[in-house]
Amino acid sequence: MMFSRLSGLLLAVLVAACTSPAPNVQAWGAKGSLPGQFNEPFDVAVDHAGFVYVTDVRNRRVQMFDAHGAFLRAFGQHLFEKPGGIGIGPDGSVWVTDFDLDRVFRFSNRGKLLDRWGKAGDGPGAFDVPADVAVDSKGFVYVVDEYHHRVQKFTPNGHFIRAWGKKGKVHVLLSALNFLLPAMRRGEFDYPSRIAVGPDDRIYVSDAYNNRVQVFDADGRWLQSVGGLGLWGGRFRVAAGLAVARDGSLFVGDFYNNRIQHFDRHGRFLTAWGGKGPRPGEFAGPTGVAVSADGTVYVADWGNHRVQAWRP
Secondary structure, X not given: OHHHHXXXXXXXXXXXXXXXXXXXXXXXXXXXXXXXXXXXXXXXXEOOOOOEEEEEOOOOEEEEEOOOOOEEEEEOOOOOOOEEEEEEOOOOOEEEXXXXXXXXXXXXOOOOEEEEEOEEOOOOOEEOOEEEEEEOOOOOEEEEEHHHOEEEEEOOOOOEEEEEOOEOOOOHHHHHOOOOOOOOOOOOEOOEEEEEEOOOOOEEEEEHHHOEEEEEOOOOOEEEEEEXXXXXXXXXXXXEEXXXXXXXXXXXXXXXXXXXXXXXXXXXXXXXXXXXXXXXOOEOOEEEEEEOOOOOEEEEEHHHOEEEEEOO
């Protein structure tokens, strides 16, 4: 019992030592089903006008807010089973994946259904838990097919183009020591969970249980990996939500370390903030991250049933 308490204290001290105080933070939401409340908010996206969209999983809806958290509308309640990932297209359309339906939905920015496609299966264009979606500057759509351990690329109307990735587990020792050893299993995944497109149309994928982010070009060619297993800055214990800012810097939700980490455009660690808890600036599993044009970072704080925003 004494060893367990000491190891828990050491873990808390190490994580705290790798984080800085949260910047100017605002939080909104609480557990519930009323407008502005959440039951497991999972992902967050922000459009070019600064409006914020959140997948509210157990309430089977997407909620839309202004940049300061004022509720505007909800949509999708009669369409979804388990809405998960969310992304914004260059035309402002809102893309949402549904874990249980193995389907991709496209809405207007006011919540009108525009299109839907996808099915359960193993072949091209079929999914087993589409965990997230992102759209590049040309309108091509990228979907994380989590249980198939791959990324699929589509035209805007759902025609399959290509897929890349397969199941591959990086040994925990190699993951922890990958600053000494070359990155292993490039282009392979262990339950990829999130995807984002950078300003140069590079594709960033949270390779969740390999504790890293992998970066690819638009054709799926591997470019680099960021992270590895660990407690200190630049390391993860399950890489979750991610977002790329206009300057190419990367924000990543570090799920079990309960923090957000910030990297420069080359993947070098800059800073981290957070900690486990219910207070503003703390988390109970950050699962989604988005960054607005003005640099505000929005986080879906899954276990605390809220959204938090850090303003520059």
